[in-house]
Amino acid sequence: MSDNHNSAGGVPTTGHVWDDDLADFVNQPPKWWMLGLTASALWVVIYFIMYPAIPLATNGTFFKGIGLPGTGQWTAIKELAEDQKVLDxxxxxxxxxxxxxxxxxxxxxxxxxxxxxxxxxxxxxxxxxxxxxxxxxxxxxxxxxxxxxxxxxxxxxxxxxxxxxxxxxxxxxxxxxxxxQGMMTAHKDTLSAQQIEDVSKYVLAMSEGRGDSEAAGKKVFMESDCTACHGADAKGIQAMGSANLTDRVWRFDGSIEGIKQTITYGVNSGDANARAAIxxxxxxxxxxxxxxxxxxxxxxxxxxxxxKDEAAAPVAAVEAAPAPEAAPAPEAK
Ligand code: HEC
Ligand code: HEC
CATH class of the missing domain: 1.10.760.10 (Cytochrome c-like domain)
Structure with missing residues (x-):
């Protein structure tokens, strides 16, 4: 220990020497490391003051009395609002x-x-x-x-x-x-059970492209109020929202029972069993x-x-509000 042969460049040892060759030097950590340590310790203090640190109910560490969340005034909500503003x-x-x-x-x-x-x-x-x-x-x-x-x-x-x-x-x-809110009247009081049966079969047949095979049902369809809303071709009238009955697309149940139900009680008709479509x-x-x-x-x-709207011309006109001069220009050339 006293005999300090092994000290390199005059650095003292801790006194622990093994086998005369191996010694424990008391070197300082490198300067950059010490600086880093001090800086990070300082950073902890600064951060602690500037940002909400210990999560108390009123969020500020030092400033909880006046409700400040750190001198930097940072809050997650504020950050969100700023991000939102960028997006907006x-x-x-x-x-x-x-x-x-x-x-x-x-x-x-x-x-x-x-x-x-x-x-x-x-x-x-x-x-x-x-x-x-x-x-x-x-x-x-x-x-x-x-x-x-x-x-x-x-x-x-x-x-x-x-x-x-x-x-x-x-x-x-x-x-x-x-x-x-499409409206189809109930037919339970205006058509007999047989007529409803027939016309339902006709509607189903129409969707399968064999409407003419159901002559009785077709007669009911043509002679009752169906055509007034669905059209004589049964393809529906858009102003009324009456379904196209000649395709295979069913708004409601497309089984024979389902079709009977629709015709019997109607749609939005006020009947308790009516189909609702609002x-x-x-x-x-x-x-x-x-x-x-x-x-x-x-x-x-x-x-x-x-x-597509076939009358698409007005679309372009509306869209090109500032461009009426731009449009005729190429023609003028
Ligand atoms: C409460 C349920 C409900 C909600 C919510 C709803 N719809 Fe509807 N929508 C319907 C029903 C039922 C019909 C059919 C009305 C009828 O048969 O008369 C319909 C019809 C439509 C149609 C017409 C379809 C056609 O074949 O002509 C469009 C388009 C539509 N809805 C768009 C929307 C959009 C967009 C929203 C959201 C803003 C919306 N709907 C919200 C129930 C709803
Ligand atoms: C007052 C107008 C009106 C009358 C009368 C009327 N319908 Fe309708 N019908 C409608 C409307 C509107 C719809 C579509 C309801 C909806 O989708 O909101 C409809 C739907 C239907 C549907 C369901 C279609 C599907 O895709 O699920 C069938 C089937 C039907 N009607 C058959 C008939 C038959 C058969 C008659 C005659 C006995 C008739 N309708 C009379 C207005 C009417």
């Missing part, structure tokens, strides 16, 4: 444009309709999916686990090209903004903004079943 700033130009545009104009604008599709998805699952099924598959497809089905409140598929009220963008928008009026419900409803119209249209 990105969205605002789009949202502002949407306010003045018609649904058709939005649909015609590729960038906007892409933007709308994304927020439409969220709006749809929050407001519509419960009845129409996520992605518009319709309640009847989802099965009996839906309470709406038990009430007979089955919402139609929206992702096909079969429309009760029309599949043009403006039709869809009108449905959402104004609601729909598409809520979202303007009256006040849950969705005008822009939301436009977004939803575009979103639903883009399920793929949307129908």
């Amino acid at each position: 700033d990105v969205r605002r130009p789009f949202e502002d444009k949407l306010k003045t545009m018609t649904p058709a104009a939005i649909l015609a604008d590729e960038e906007l309709s892409k933007y709308v599709e994304r927020s439409g998805k969220v709006l749809f699952s929050d407001n519509c999916g419960g009845c129409h099924g996520q992605n518009g598959v319709g309640t009847e497809q989802v099965g009996a686990k839906f309470a709406v089905r038990e009430q007979g409140l089955m919402a139609p598929r929206l992702n096909d090209d079969d429309w009760l009220y029309g599949g043009k963008i403006d039709d869809i928008h009108a449905t959402i903004a104004g609601g729909r 598409m809520p009026n979202f303007t009256a419900a006040g849950k969705l903004s005008d822009v939301d409803m436009k977004k939803l119209a575009v979103y639903v249209y883009k399920f793929g079943g949307g129908q």
Whole structure:
């Protein structure tokens, strides 16, 4: 211990020497390491003061009396609000444009309709999916686990090209903004059981393309009130939302029993056994903004079943509000 042969460069040992060769030096840790240690200790103190540290009920460590969460005033809520603002700033130009545009104009604008599709998805699952099924598959497809089905409140598929009220963008928008409630009268008092049986068979046969094989039923159909609402061709009248009876798409139960039930008690007819079919009026419900409803119209249209508007010219005109000078220019050349 006293005989310090092994000290390298004059560094003393702790006195522990083994075999005369192996000694325990008392080297200081390197300077960079010591600096780091001091800096991190200092950082703990600064951090402790600046940020909410010990999670007390009133959140500030030193400042709980005045409710400050640290001198930096940082809170997770504030950070969220700031992030939200960044997002809002990105969205605002789009949202502002949407306010003045018609649904058709939005649909015609590729960038906007892409933007709308994304927020439409969220709006749809929050407001519509419960009845129409996520992605518009319709309640009847989802099965009996839906309470709406038990009430007979089955919402139609929206992702096909079969429309009760029309599949043009403006039709869809009108449905959402104004609601729909198709009405078919009950026939239990106006038709005999036999007539209902016959006409039901005729309807089923029509959907299978062999309507003429049911002459008795056809007679009932033509002579009672059916044609007034479904049309003489039984293809439905969009203004009434009366279903097309010649296709295989069933709004309600398409079995012979199901068809009899619909004809006997009607739809929204006030009869206790009537089928219920109420598409809520979202303007009256006040849950969705005008822009939301436009977004939803575009979103639903883009399920793929949307129908083109042959009179598409006015669409372009509306969309190109600032561009009337731009449009004639190429012609002038
Ligand atoms: C309470 C259930 C319910 C909710 C919620 C609901 N719908 Fe409907 N929707 C219906 C029913 C029922 C019909 C059919 C109405 C009828 O048969 O007269 C319908 C019809 C429609 C139609 C017309 C379909 C056609 O074939 O013409 C569209 C479009 C539509 N809904 C879109 C929406 C959108 C978008 C939302 C969300 C904003 C929504 N619905 C929310 C029940 C609902
Ligand atoms: C007052 C108008 C009106 C009259 C009259 C009427 N219907 Fe309807 N019918 C409707 C409407 C509207 C619907 C669609 C209801 C809905 O989807 O909201 C419908 C639906 C149906 C359906 C269900 C179709 C499906 O896809 O599930 C059948 C079947 C039907 N009607 C047959 C008849 C027959 C047969 C007659 C004559 C005995 C008749 N209807 C008379 C308005 C009428």
